[in-house]
Every structure is written in structure tokens, then in C-alpha cells.
Amino acid sequence: MQNAIAFADNDVVMVAWSYGRQLPGCMGFAVHRIDEAGVETPLPSMAVFPGFKRKAGQTTDEFPIQKFYWKDPYARLVADKSGSRRFRYKVVPLEGKPGKLKPMSVGYAVSNEVEVTPFLSDTLAAYFNRGIISTQHVSQALDGKPEKGKLLERVTDQADSLRGDLAGGMIEALTGFVGEAKTNDELYCALYELGDDELISSLASLKSRLHVVLSNPKASDGQSASGVTDGNSTSRQTLKHAGAEVIDRMFRTGQIGHNKFAVLVKKKKPVAVLFGSTNWTSTGLCTQTNNTIIWRNPELAQRYLDYWNELKKDTEAAGDDPKALQAAKLRTWDRKSKTFNLENGATVTSWFSPNAPALRKGTGANETRPVDMDEVAKLMLRAKSAILFLAFYPGSPSLANWAAQAQKANHQLFVRGCVTNPSAADGFVYELKGITPPKEGDGTPPVKQDPRVVTAAALSRTIPAGWMKEILTAGFAVTHDKIVVIDPFSDDCVVVTGSHNLGHRASFNNDENLVIVKGQRYLAEAYATHVLDIYDHFSWRSMVQRDGEKADASLKVKPEEWQSRYYNDDGSIRNAQLRFWLSAIPSD
Known part of the structure; x- marks a missing residue:
């Protein structure tokens, strides 16, 4: 019995399949994309058999996939070029000798049809950029x-195709939302970083109809705040010169105005809100992974507009004293969440920061968990089948600790995560093993990371034969998403996303926004697709860098050598990720 199932977001398609057992003699699978017209195209391949050299244009027909799940990272590029956005995937088992493969008689599997689009409903769109620069492309x-x-020169050039490849639909999402503010409409934004010419021009075109609470990332790196330096000085002056209302929210070291949201107001009523992890910069668009939601929900939009007004009042009350920002009144207002009902019993809960009583003191040992993180942690600990996450630098304690606690409580739980800063991946291991983390700088060697939670890596030190050296980062962040997905194939699924770094520190010290969406499976599946796309990309590279010259990037010539990683001899599934994907197939 063969099954194949596909999932998509606006950027990639994930496909998983099963024949219920190992296939004797199978050398791998050719995977074909089938468009709306029925035209089949074999997916490109990267690995080759020993003794063969990689060549341009090679496909899975010649060098097959030796896994039972794969992704199509070219789906969005093909869809944009052809206009055909709906695809199915044909999975063909191959047998024979390397260089002389042919389809097996066992038959092929064809997946369900998926659409590569950000538009999940009439009111909700979820955008994911490509944002990974550690690629052969x-x-x-x-x-x-x-x-x-x-690289930075290329991604700041609006006419450069590489900028478009890496940004994906994110430029369209941001500029399109700004462009919806027609004559007499207004846009209210709270932004941490603003440094892309195309985005700045889009905002400036609104003139006096634009209202921005604009913070101050450090001028030197644009990813953290230090002192009262201002990485937004040029864009700040541009917007003011255009006639926009600009609220200068200027923080000192240790605090940041980390929001990235915009509220569209028509006829004096908020109608839609845009939010997520994406900073409005060229690096935010192109050189780090990010997500953005556009939600045409007047109640949620009003909630964000209310928060914007609280930020404005807090800024004005502080005057020129940065120490007076994030006063008690704002912190008290932020401490109360609000939940809105959606279709079919789903809900969305909105949280804002800072919501702790005061700034964080010391390392946070024995501190009370902030109210928003308390809800996130409890949801993770109640997970039944899966926790998937992406994070940048959440600090400690954070989602990495809570994922480890959930894993310890439920050994069958499928946990996968990818982070930029190694401290989060290390924290997962320390929590999992019940080890007290060493003090920073005490000379203790790094802990061996668990493959379930990896740090982003590129092919830099170890480069397999036939591959090119890669670059990991163009700044500080690699995975800049702030995402938790819980039980995505369940009616009780949860998606957590926003600007919040998903650790205690952000709730104490930062301006942040966060939503917790429950019961909206199409959103959960899109976010799960994105998380495992990113995880798979970096987990393999992490393995290659870890194993060095021992890492084997070649295809296997013995069928049982690769198939045994996925199926036991009795036909039971051995690979956790394959089991996860196939769990979405309804039982007969």
C-alpha cells in the first residue's frame, strides 16, 4: 500500500510517502512535480553516487531521493514564473545500478494537490521568506x-533577482499592505528596524497619513540596542521630512522597542493588522528567516491600535528621559491578554510586552515567569504529538527549556527546533539531562548538542566534494523567526508567533507583541511546513560541520543501508519525522 501526502506554505512544498515497509532493491525515489496542466517535471537533486560528479541540471530521475520525505524549495519560483500555483507530487521507486536506474514494478504514489500561496482564508495570509543564504544557489x-x-550589495538592489529570490513574497506583503492605505486612510506602525529603501519609500508615500512609533537599534549592527545610538537615523529623518507623525522611542542599553507591526485604518476604523518577526530592512527581507501575518480582523486590529496608543502615551510621558520609558502604567496594561473567537471554534489570544512589573534584575534566577510566557510554557507542556520551533536568541529560560521539559514528560513527543544562538540549543540539552548550565566564561567546553534542536550552520569548514562553500550570516541573525507550533494535525493545534523572542527577558525588557492561535489547522500546517523546511536545511549542515571529513554526502549503493534508517524489518516506522508527516493521513 502506497501513500503520499503534501503540505505547502507560500514558499515550499513538503512531501512524505510510505510503502508500508522497506522496498527490496529500491535505490531511491524519483520525485516529480505535476502542475495544473498535468505536466510532470522531475525535481532537481544534489547528492550523487560514489564515483559520479555533480552536474548542473541533474534530477531525481538519475540521482534519486534516498529518504521517505522531501521538499520542493523551487515551488514558489516555478509558481511565480508559470502562474500555476497548484501542484501534486509523483513518487517513483527506482531500481538498478547507479547510472542505469529504472522504475520498479511496485508502482508509484501520487500526493494530494496543494497550493503555494500565502492566502489561507478570506481574512488571513501567512508569508514566509526564503531568507536562507547558506545555499548552493x-x-x-x-x-x-x-x-x-x-551579498548585502545584491539584496539592497531593488532590480536584482537575488533579492527577489530570497525575499520571496515578503516585499509584496509589506509594500502591498502599505499600499492599501488609499486617500483618507491611515497606517499606524510600531517598528524596531527600518532600513530598506523600497520599504522606506513605500511608507513615506503616505505622508501625514503615516503614524510610526520608531525605536532605535544600535547603529553598528542593526540587531541589538546599546546606549541611545540610532540605527534608524536616516529613515527617521526621511519619514519626518515626508510629513509623517514619528514617535521617537529611544531606548538605552538592555531594552529594545522590538515590534514590527502595522494597523490599517479606513474611515477611522481599524480593519487589518500586519505583524510577525520581519524587520523592515534588506536583511530582514532577504538574509534571515522570517514570517509575517496579515489578518483582516477588525477586533484584533483594534487591539493592536490600542497598544500603539499606549506606546505613544508612554513615550510622551517619558519626555527625553529613556529611563522613564516602559513605566508602570504601560506594564500594567500589557499584563492583560485578550482573546477573540474565530471560525469553527478557533481562537486568537493577543499579548503585549513589557508585562513584568519592572526590568529584569541579574540572571533571572528564581524569577516569576511572565504571564505571556507562562501561557506558552503550559501549552508546550500539554503537547500530545509534536512541538516544532524556530528562534533567534531567546535567552534563558525560554522555549528551548520548555520543549525539553515536554520531551522528558512525553518520550513519544516529536520535538524539532532550530536556533541562531547556540545557547538555546545548549539549553535544551541541559534541561533534558537535568544539568546545571556552566557559568559563562568559566572555560567549560560546549555541550554536545542534541540533533532534535540544532544551531544554524553553513558548509564553511567542511565542504563535501562537488559542493561550494556557503555563507551563514550577513549580520547577526540566521533564524529570526519566533515560532512555536504544537500538535499541527490536531483540532487542538496551536501556533505562537509575533515579535517576541519567546524567553523571559523579552517580557521584562522589550516592547513586543505575540499571538497564540488555537484550533486553526490550516495555519498550523503552514507554519509546521516552514519550521521543518528550515530545520531540515540546517540540521544536515550542522551534521556535516560536526562530523567533518567523516560526513558522507554521497548516495548509498546498498538499498538496505539507507532504507533501514526509515523502516524496521517488521515494517514499523523507525524515523520520527516520517512518522510525524504520515500521522496526518486519515486512518482507514
Whole structure:
């Protein structure tokens, strides 16, 4: 019995399949994309058999997939070019010798049809950029010599195709939302970073109809605040010169105005809100992973507009004293969440920060968990089948600790995560093993990371034969998403997303926004697709860098050597991620 199931977001498609057992003699699978017209195209492949060399244009027909799940990272590019956005996937088992493979008689599997689109309903859109620069595509675009300066020059050029490839639909999402503010409409934004010419021009075009609470990232790196320096000084002056209302929310070291949201107001009523992890910069668009939601929900939009007004009042009350920002009145207002009913019993709960009584003191040992993080942690600990997450630098304690606690409580739980800062991946291990983390700088060697939660990596030190060296980062962040997905194939599914870094520190010290969406399965499946797309990309690279010259990037010539990773001899599934994907197939 063969089954294949596909999932999509606006950028990639994930496909998983099963034949219920190992297939004797199977050398791997050819995977074909089938468009709306029925045209089949074999997916590109990367690995080759020993003794073969990688070549441009090779496909899975020649060098098959030796897994039972795969992704199509070209789906959005194909859809944008062809206009065909609906695809199915045909999975063909192959047998024979390397270089002379042919379809097996066992038959092929065809997946369900999926649509590569951000539009999940009439009111909700979820955008994910490509944002991964540690790819062979980027290295090739940079002539095999990936370098930060050259890359930044490319992604800031509005006419450069590499900018479009990496940003995906994110530019359209942001500029399109701004463009919805027609004559007499207004836009209210709270932004941490604003540094992309196309986005700045889009906002400036609104003139006096734009209202922005604009914070101050550090001028030198645009990813953290220090002192009262201002990485937004140029964009700040541009918007003021255009006639916009700009609220200068200028923080000192240790606090940041980390929001990235916009509220559209028509006829003096909020009608839609845009929010997520995406900073309005060229790096936010192109060189780090990010997500953005556009929700045409007047109640949620009003909630964000109310928060915007509280930020404005707090800023004005502080005057020129940055120490007076995030006063008690704002913190008290932020401490109360609000939940809105959606269709079919789903809900969305809105949280804002800072919501702790005061700034964080010391390392946070024995501190009371902030109210928003308390809800997130409890939801993670109640997970029944899966916890998936992406994070940048959440600090401690954070979602990594709570994922480990959930894993310890339920050994069958499928947990996967990817982070930029190694401290979060290390924290998962320490929590899992019940070990007290060493003090920073005491000379203790790094802990061996658990493959369930990995730190983003590129092909830099170890580069497999036939591959090109890759660049990992063009700034500080690699995975900049702040996402938790819980039980995505369940009616009780949960998606947590926003600007919040998903650790205690942000709730104490930062301006943040966060939503918890319960029971909206199409959103959960899109976010699960994104998380495992990113996880799979970096987990393999992490393995190659960890194992060094021992890492084997070649296809196997013995069928049982690769199939045994996925199925036991009795036909039971051995691989946790395959089991996860196939759990979405309804039982007969």
C-alpha cells in the first residue's frame, strides 16, 4: 500500500510517502512535480553516487531521493514564473545500478494537490521568506565566493533577482499592505528596524497619513540596542521630512522597542493588522528567516491600535528621559491578554510586552515567569504529538527549556527546533539531562548538542566534494523567526508567533507583541511546513560541520543501508519525522 501526502506554505512544498515497509532493491525515489496542466517535471537533486560528479541540471530521475520525505524549495519560483500555483507530487521507486536506474514494478504514489500561496482564508495570509543564504544557489549567484559585502550589495538592489529570490513574497506583503492605505486612510506602525529603501519609500508615500512609533537599534549592527545610538537615523529623518507623525522611542542599553507591526485604518476604523518577526530592512527581507501575518480582523486590529496608543502615551510621558520609558502604567496594561473567537471554534489570544512589573534584575534566577510566557510554557507542556520551533536568541529560560521539559514528560513527543544562538540549543540539552548550565566564561567546553534542536550552520569548514562553500550570516541573525507550533494535525493545534523572542527577558525588557492561535489547522500546517523546511536545511549542515571529513554526502549503493534508517524489518516506522508527516493521513 502506497501513500503520499503534501503540505505547502507560500514558499515550499513538503512531501512524505510510505510503502508500508522497506522496498527490496529500491535505490531511491524519483520525485516529480505535476502542475495544473498535468505536466510532470522531475525535481532537481544534489547528492550523487560514489564515483559520479555533480552536474548542473541533474534530477531525481538519475540521482534519486534516498529518504521517505522531501521538499520542493523551487515551488514558489516555478509558481511565480508559470502562474500555476497548484501542484501534486509523483513518487517513483527506482531500481538498478547507479547510472542505469529504472522504475520498479511496485508502482508509484501520487500526493494530494496543494497550493503555494500565502492566502489561507478570506481574512488571513501567512508569508514566509526564503531568507536562507547558506545555499548552493546563493554561493553560485556570488560566483562561488560568498562574502557578506557582496551579498548585502545584491539584496539592497531593488532590480536584482537575488533579492527577489530570497525575499520571496515578503516585499509584496509589506509594500502591498502599505499600499492599501488609499486617500483618507491611515497606517499606524510600531517598528524596531527600518532600513530598506523600497520599504522606506513605500511608507513615506503616505505622508501625514503615516503614524510610526520608531525605536532605535544600535547603529553598528542593526540587531541589538546599546546606549541611545540610532540605527534608524536616516529613515527617521526621511519619514519626518515626508510629513509623517514619528514617535521617537529611544531606548538605552538592555531594552529594545522590538515590534514590527502595522494597523490599517479606513474611515477611522481599524480593519487589518500586519505583524510577525520581519524587520523592515534588506536583511530582514532577504538574509534571515522570517514570517509575517496579515489578518483582516477588525477586533484584533483594534487591539493592536490600542497598544500603539499606549506606546505613544508612554513615550510622551517619558519626555527625553529613556529611563522613564516602559513605566508602570504601560506594564500594567500589557499584563492583560485578550482573546477573540474565530471560525469553527478557533481562537486568537493577543499579548503585549513589557508585562513584568519592572526590568529584569541579574540572571533571572528564581524569577516569576511572565504571564505571556507562562501561557506558552503550559501549552508546550500539554503537547500530545509534536512541538516544532524556530528562534533567534531567546535567552534563558525560554522555549528551548520548555520543549525539553515536554520531551522528558512525553518520550513519544516529536520535538524539532532550530536556533541562531547556540545557547538555546545548549539549553535544551541541559534541561533534558537535568544539568546545571556552566557559568559563562568559566572555560567549560560546549555541550554536545542534541540533533532534535540544532544551531544554524553553513558548509564553511567542511565542504563535501562537488559542493561550494556557503555563507551563514550577513549580520547577526540566521533564524529570526519566533515560532512555536504544537500538535499541527490536531483540532487542538496551536501556533505562537509575533515579535517576541519567546524567553523571559523579552517580557521584562522589550516592547513586543505575540499571538497564540488555537484550533486553526490550516495555519498550523503552514507554519509546521516552514519550521521543518528550515530545520531540515540546517540540521544536515550542522551534521556535516560536526562530523567533518567523516560526513558522507554521497548516495548509498546498498538499498538496505539507507532504507533501514526509515523502516524496521517488521515494517514499523523507525524515523520520527516520517512518522510525524504520515500521522496526518486519515486512518482507514
